[in-house]
Each structure stands twice: as C-alpha cells, then as structure tokens.
Amino acid sequence: MNTLKRILGVVWIILGPTIILFLFMQAAEKIAAAAVGIARTNTTLQWSIIIIIFIPICAGLMIFGYYGLKGEYDRLPGNSDEL
Amino acid sequence: MSTPKDNVTQSITKVIAASSLGTLIEWYDFYIFGSLAVIIGHQLFPSDAGASALINTLAIFAAGFIVRPFGALVFGRLGDLIGRKYTFLLTLVLMGGSTFLIGLIPSYSSIGYAAPILVLILRLVQGLALGGEYGGAATYVAEHAPAGKRGFFTSWIQTTATLGLFLSLGVIVATKNILGAPAFADWGWRIPFLLSILLVGVSIYIRMKMHESPVFSKLKAEGKISANPLKESFQKKANFKMVLLALFGATMGQGVIWYTGQFYAQSFLENTCKLDFNESRYILLWAILFATPFFVIFGSWSDKVGRKWIMLSGMLFGIIFYRPIYQYFIDATDVGEFQKTELKSSSAPVVTREFLAEKADSLITTTTVKTLNNGSTFKEIKAVTLHADETLPPTEKISFADVTLPNSTFWIIVALVFFQVLLVTMVYGPIAAFLVELFPTQIRYTSMSLPYHIGNGVFGGLVPFIATLVASFQGSTPLSGLWYPIGIASLSFVIGAVYINNKGDRDVTD
Numbered sequence: 001m002n003t004l005k006r007i008l009g010v011v012w013i014i015l016g017p018t019i020i021l022f023l024f025m026q027a028a029e030k031i032a033a034a035a036v037g038i039a040r041t042n043t044t045l046q047w048s049i050i051i052i053i054f055i056p057i058c059a060g061l062m063i064f065g066y067y068g069l070k071g072e073y074d075r076l077p078g079n080s081d082e083l
Numbered sequence: 084m085s086t087p088k089d090n091v092t093q094s095i096t097k098v099i100a101a102s103s104l105g106t107l108i109e110w111y112d113f114y115i116f117g118s119l120a121v122i123i124g125h126q127l128f129p130s131d132a133g134a135s136a137l138i139n140t141l142a143i144f145a146a147g148f149i150v151r152p153f154g155a156l157v158f159g160r161l162g163d164l165i166g167r168k169y170t171f172l173l174t175l176v177l178m179g180g181s182t183f184l185i186g187l188i189p190s191y192s193s194i195g196y197a198a199p200i201l202v203l204i205l206r207l208v209q210g211l212a213l214g215g216e217y218g219g220a221a222t223y224v225a226e227h228a229p230a231g232k233r234g235f236f237t238s239w240i241q242t243t244a245t246l247g248l249f250l251s252l253g254v255i256v257a258t259k260n261i262l263g264a265p266a267f268a269d270w271g272w273r274i275p276f277l278l279s280i281l282l283v284g285v286s287i288y289i290r291m292k293m294h295e296s297p298v299f300s301k302l303k304a305e306g307k308i309s310a311n312p313l314k315e316s317f318q319k320k321a322n323f324k325m326v327l328l329a330l331f332g333a334t335m336g337q338g339v340i341w342y343t344g345q346f347y348a349q350s351f352l353e354n355t356c357k358l359d360f361n362e363s364r365y366i367l368l369w370a371i372l373f374a375t376p377f378f379v380i381f382g383s384w385s386d387k388v389g390r391k392w393i394m395l396s397g398m399l400f401g402i403i404f405y406r407p408i409y410q411y412f413i414d415a416t417d418v419g420e421f422q423k424t425e426l427k428s429s430s431a432p433v434v435t436r437e438f439l440a441e442k443a444d445s446l447i448t449t450t451t452v453k454t455l456n457n458g459s460t461f462k463e464i465k466a467v468t469l470h471a472d473e474t475l476p477p478t479e480k481i482s483f484a485d486v487t488l489p490n491s492t493f494w495i496i497v498a499l500v501f502f503q504v505l506l507v508t509m510v511y512g513p514i515a516a517f518l519v520e521l522f523p524t525q526i527r528y529t530s531m532s533l534p535y536h537i538g539n540g541v542f543g544g545l546v547p548f549i550a551t552l553v554a555s556f557q558g559s560t561p562l563s564g565l566w567y568p569i570g571i572a573s574l575s576f577v578i579g580a581v582y583i584n585n586k587g588d589r590d591v592t593d
Contacts, residue, residue, distance in 0.1 A: 005581055012331075012578075026552070045550075053541055064578075067503040071361045072324050073102065 002074045004063040014064025023051055089378020098227045099239045101293050102220040105286040106240055107177050108279070109216045110247025112182040112207055113252075115275045116249055122272045126190050127198040135155070139230035150207050150541040153253065154214020155532035161526030162219050163312035166303070168295045169218030171527070172287065178212035179283025183206040186276025187269045214540075218532030225294040225519035231386055236516035245345070245375055245507075252368070254278065265553050267515025298524050309525035316522075316530045325521050326530055332583045333517060336575025337510040338397040339568035341539065343401065344503035345371070347568070350547060351409060352496070356416035357461075358486045362493070378512040382554035385513035389585035394517065397509030398572040399577070405565050408499050413561060415492050418461050418483040425456045457489040459563040542571055 028048035035045040069072060115122070132523050160351055162170035185205050191198045230238035254275045264269040294300075309315050317323050345367070353363040384395050414420075430452040437446045449465045462485045468478045488496065518531040518589075548565030 001581070008581060009576070015217065030552075038350075044474065049149065050545070050548075055539065060327055061331060064324075064331055067320075067327070069583070072320070076488045076582075076584050077321070077325075 005073050006009075006071060007069050008063045009068030012068060013036075014031050016062035016065070019061075020051075020055060020058045023047075023054055027051060048055065089158055095236060098293065099236055100583065101286075101289045102171075102224050103239050103243050104292055105171065107243040107247050107250065108282045109175065109178045109213055110162055110244045111250045111282070112178050112279050113213050114248050114251040115182070115255065115279075116185065116206065116209070119272050119275070122184075122268055123202065125268070126272070127188055127202050129191055129196070129199070132247075138158065148212030151536040152212035152533055153535040155218060156214075156529065157211065159216020159316075159349045159532040162215070162222070163309055163526050166295050166299055167219050167223040167528065168290070168293060171216055171223065171344055172290050174212040174215040174219065175283055175287055175290065177208055178216065179279050179287075181208040181212070182276050182279040183283075186273040186279075186497055187292070190574065197362075199348060201425070204526055214532065214536050215533060218528050220532065221515035222519055222528050223296050225298055226298040226524070227517060230479055232330040232391065233519070234385035234516040235379065235512050237289050237382035237519065238379045238512045240376045240515055241382060241511050242375055244341075244511075245378070245537045248345070249368070271409075284313050284465040302524050307525065312526045316526045316533075322522065322526065322530060326534055328578075329518055329521055329531070330537055332463075332532035332575060332579035333394060333514060334534045334577065335542045336538075336572045337394065337514055338538040338541070338543025339546055340397055340401050340510045342509050342543040343405065344507040346499075347546050347550060347564075348500050352412060352416070356412050357482075357484050357486050359487050362487050366493070366497050366500055367388055370504050371501035377505055377508035381509050381512035382516065385516060390513040390517040390520075391579065391583050391585040393513050394510045394577055395505040395579050398576045400509075401506050401572050402569050402576065403501075404502070405569055406562055409562050409565060412496065415496065416486055416488065418463075418486060421455055421457070421459050421461070421489075424459075426453060427456045428454045439468075444555075445469040448537040452485075455489075459487055459489045459492075459543075461486040464494045467567030469486055 027050075031040060031043050031047060034040040158170050158174055161173070167591045177189060182205075185202060188194075188201050188205075189199055211583060220243075221237055224237050224240055245275050258271055258274045259267040262274075273507075295303075340468065348370075349363050351365045352358045352366060353360065358366075383392055431448045433452045435448045435450075437448070438444075439446055447467045447469065449467075451463045452460065452466075453463055453486070454460045459485050464484060465481045466482070468480075470477070514535075518535060519527060522530040546568055549567045553559065553567055554564040556563065
C-alpha cells in the first residue's frame with residue numbers, strides 16, 4: 001500500500017497544473033464567446049474568481065502529492081502528540 | 084433520583100440542543116437569501132442588467148466560495164485562542180444581525196445603488212459567519228461527547244444544514260400563504276429575515292448559559308493554548324499534511340455528493356425534465372424528510388465500524404448510480420411516452436402572436452394544458468415561426484412545461500432522490516467526528532474548519548455552475564453535467580481509500 005501511495009503521489013503532482021491549465025483554457029474560451037459589454041465583464045469576473053480560488057487548491061494537491069511521494073503518509077499519526 | 088450517568092446524558096443533551104439550534108438558525112439565515120433571491124433582485128436591485136449583474140455575481144460567488152473559507156480561518160483562529168463558546172456566539176450574532184438588517188434595507192427605488200451594495204456587504208458578513216460557525220459547533224459537541232459516542236452526538240449537528248433548508252422553505256411558504264402573493268412580493272418577503280432576530284435571540288440566550296468546552300478549559304488552565312493557531316495548522320508539516328488529507332480524501336467528495344443530492348437533483352427535475360415548480364420541490368421535501376434520520380444512524384454506526392468506509396461508500400454509490408438514476412429521470416418524465424396514454428381532457432388553447440423585430444418574422448405560440456388518463460398533466464407549447472421571407476416554409480417547434488407525474492412515477496422518483504439524500508447522510512453524518520479526531524485540541528477549530536468549507540463551499544457550491552458548464556460543451560448530453568460530481572467524488576474516493584485509516588485517533592483530549 002505504501003508503494004501505491006507514493007506512485008499516486010506523482011499522479012497528484014501532475015494533476016494540479018493540468019487542472020489549472022484546463023481552467024485557463026476554459027476561461028479564455030468562455031470569455032471570448034460572451035457578448036461584448038457587461039456580459040463579457042460578468043463572465044470575466046466569474047472566471048477570475050474561480051481561477052483565483054482553484055490555484056491555491058491545485059497547489060495544495062501538488063503538495064499533497066509531494067508528501068505522498070516522499071512517504072509522509074506511509075504511517076499516519078496514532079495520537080496528537082505525533083503532530 | 085437521578086444518577087451521575089443521567090446528569091451526563093442530560094448535560095450532553097443540552098450541549099447538543101444549544102449547539103444544533105444555533106447552527107440550524109445560521110443555515111436558515113444563509114438559505115432564505117437564496118430562496119428569496121428573485122424577489123430581492125426585484126426590490127433591492129436596479130432593473131437594468133448592468134452593474135446589478137456584477138453585484139449579483141459578487142454576492143453569489145464571494146459569499147459562497149471565498150468568504151466562507153476565510154471565515155473558517157478568522158473564527159477558527161479565534162476559537163483556538165479565546166475558546167469555542169464565545170467564538171460561535173460571535174458568529175451567531177453576526178449572522179443574525181446581518182440577516183435582520185437585510186430585511187430592513189430600503190428598496191432600490193428609495194436609496195438607489197446603496198441598496199444592492201448594502202446587500203453585498205451583509206451577504207459577505209453572512210458568509211464569514213457561516214464559515215466560523217460549523218467548526219465551532221462540531222468541536223464544542225465533540226469535546227463534550229464520550230469517546231464511543233462521538234459520531235452519534237456530532238451527527239445531530241450534521242442534520243442542521245438540511246433542517247435549516249426545511250425551516251427556510253417552511254417559513255417562506257407560510258408567510259406567503261398568510262399574506263398572499265402580492266403583499267409577500269411587496270413587503271412580506273422581509274418577514275423571514277426579520278424573524279431571524281427572534282430565533283437568534285433565543286439561541287444566544289441558550290448558548291450564553293452553556294459552559295466552555297471541558298477539553299479547551301483544561302488546556303487553558305494548563306497554559307497549553309496555541310500562541311498562533313494559523314501558523315501551527317498550516318506551517319507545521321505534520322499538521323498541514325492532515326489538513327490536505329482531510330480536504331482531498333473526505334470533504335471534497337462529501338461536498339459534491341451533498342450538493343448533487345439536495346440541490347442538483349431538484350434543479351435537474353425542474354429545468355431538464357421540465358417538472359412543475361411545486362412537483363420538483365415536493366419530491367425533494369419528501370426525500371429529505373425520509374432521509375434525515377439517517378444522519379444520526381450513520382453517525383452512530385461510525386462509532387462502531389469506523390468513519391472511513393461509511394463515508395467512502397456514500398461516494399462510491401454516487402459514482403456508480405448517478406448516471407442510471409438521472410437517465411431514469413429523463414425517461415420517466417418523457418412527455419412523448421406519456422402521450423401514448425389516452426387523453427382525458429384538454430384546455431382551450433391560448434394563442435399569442437409576437438413580432439420578432441430583428442428578423443421581421445412572426446412567432447405564433449399556442450399553449451394547451453393536457454390531462455391524461457394516467458393522472459399526469461403538462462403544458463404543450465407549439466411555436467410556429469412565420470418567416471418574413473415568404474419563400475421559406477413556416478417552422479414549427481413543440482415543447483412541454485409544468486409537467487406533473489402519474490402517482491406511481493412520482494413516488495419512484497421520490498425514492499431515487501431519497502437514495503441520493505441517503506448517500507448525503509452517509510458522507511455527511513460521520514464527517515464531523517472524523518474531522519475533530521484528526522486534529523489536536525490546540526488547533527482543532529482552525530484545522531478542521533478550512534478543509535470543511537473548501538470541500539463544501541468551493542467543490543460542492545460549484546456543482547451547479549460547473550455542471551452547467553460541462554453540459555455546454557460540444558457533443559454533450561443532459562447527463563454530461565454529472566461528470567463533475569462523479570469525477571470529484573472518484574478522486575476523493577481513491578485518495579480516501581488509499582491514504583486514510585479507518586481507525587484513527589479517537590482521543591480528542593490531547
């Protein structure tokens with residue numbers, strides 16, 4: 001199981017930037033498709049908020065993957081003194 | 084004569100009642116805004132689609148997704164520094180106060196743009212308060228509960244979000260029925276907001292009489308309170324890795340299951356399946372009514388068999404069954420199939436004619452309400468476009484709306500929505516105990532609040548937006564939107580299954 005945790009760690013490290021890239025591509029497509037004027041400003045605002053929220057979350061997923069790869073989750077703490 | 088055991092039971096009952104009542108009221112306050120959004124839009128926002136659209140977007144997105152996690156950090160830190168009791172008293176006052184004040188805002192016609200800006204500010208305060216409330220209530224109850232019953236006792240807190248939705252719908256419907264629709268739309272919509280101050284007043288009075296959490300009091304007496312909970316939670320690797328595990332292995336999947344079962348199902352039935360407004364709400368209300376006790380059942384069961392596999396099973400069943408369930412919704416509400424049944428009656432057609440200025444075409448719409456022998460009714464809308472260019476033949480399009488179902492189909496759909504809410508109870512019932520047990524007392528409020536509100540607020544709250552987005556892709560079908568909750572739940576299931584222990588640290592006193 002510990003080997004699987006480490007292998008999957010690589011997957012999470014790759015998944016983080018992939019999601020961010022996908023969001024940027026979607027944002028560009030949807031903003032370009034919106035009608036010029038207030039609709040475009042509104043779509044830009046929505047996507048800006050989503051991207052601002054998801055960048056730190058995806059960074060968190062990469063850190064999670066890195067910890068997994070380094071074996072930080074091989075054994076979880078048995079009590080709070082270990083934290 | 085009461086025994087010490089009776090006193091303990093009585094004491095924990097009061098703790099649960101005081102905590103749950105306040106949390107339920109916070110959810111009530113949060114939901115009435117959403118339920119009355121259309122009326123608020125008419126009364127407090129300008130009718131143009133300009134700046135009001137931007138303020139609306141900010142109010143919806145900022146309050147739901149940004150401010151809630153931020154509130155978790157602000158109030159979580161306070162809760163770990165000054166104590167649970169005073170912090171979740173403060174969140175209650177902020178939530179109740181801002182809700183009451185929304186009910187007092189003069190209309191846009193009286194004060195202009197000050198009205199929507201005040202709504203935005205108060206909505207942000209609501210989001211902030213909600214972000215701080217849940218972690219406090221769950222921590223407070225868990226720190227009073229005995230080790231073997233923590234899942235059972237905290238599961239009462241878990242029922243409050245669903246019951247808050249119930250209460251908000253109930254108060255709105257009752258107020259509207261008493262006053263009548265015109266008076267409700269004019270001024271009666273303010274009553275549910277103003278009523279909040281009474282509910283909050285009662286809850287504050289009850290909470291004021293409660294004692295601080297015994298675990299936190301002991302920590303304080305020993306001088307072991309964290310000097311900087313934010314730094315310890317997120318800069319100390321040993322703890323931060325558990326915050327990440329809680330988010331990606333549990334709350335992320337729980338958030339999408341929660342919002343799919345309780346919001347997306349109703350929205351899908353109304354917007355995609357074209358069910359009547361009341362019909363889709365009755366289906367959800369019945370489903371929630373039958374499923375709510377299972378929060379407590381699964382919370383209690385998790386004390387015996389562990390939290391992990393109950394939560395992950397809820398996610399797995401969602402991954403497997405969402406698509407067949409929603410396919411059944413589409414098939415069972417197909418009006419084309421209904422019409423194979425004999426027609427019982429048909430209303431006189433209502434014909435309207437409209438001139439389409441941009442193309443100089445004419446649109447003739449014929450609406451007929453039909454009732455079939457199987458008990459279903461629907462509105463048939465036939466739209467014929469007569470082109471200005473007479474060489475083009477007229478185009479005809481038939482659509483259906485306001486569908487009510489045959490009795491048997493109605494109850495099958497109630498059962499399927501019940502099943503989805505049952506999955507909600509599986510993922511949500513044990514999660515408070517799971518989160519509380521994951522973190523030490525010094526930084527528990529801070530550490531558990533953030534992953535909860537990112538999981539629920541961000542991943543769950545974005546289900547309608549992202550599902551609609553996915554459904555807009557080229558080649559998508561009405562079921563395509565489900566790939567978002569299925570994908571997130573799958574990711575969370577894999578992470579939870581591989582990385583989380585079923586038997587965690589059950590001692591919350593350390």
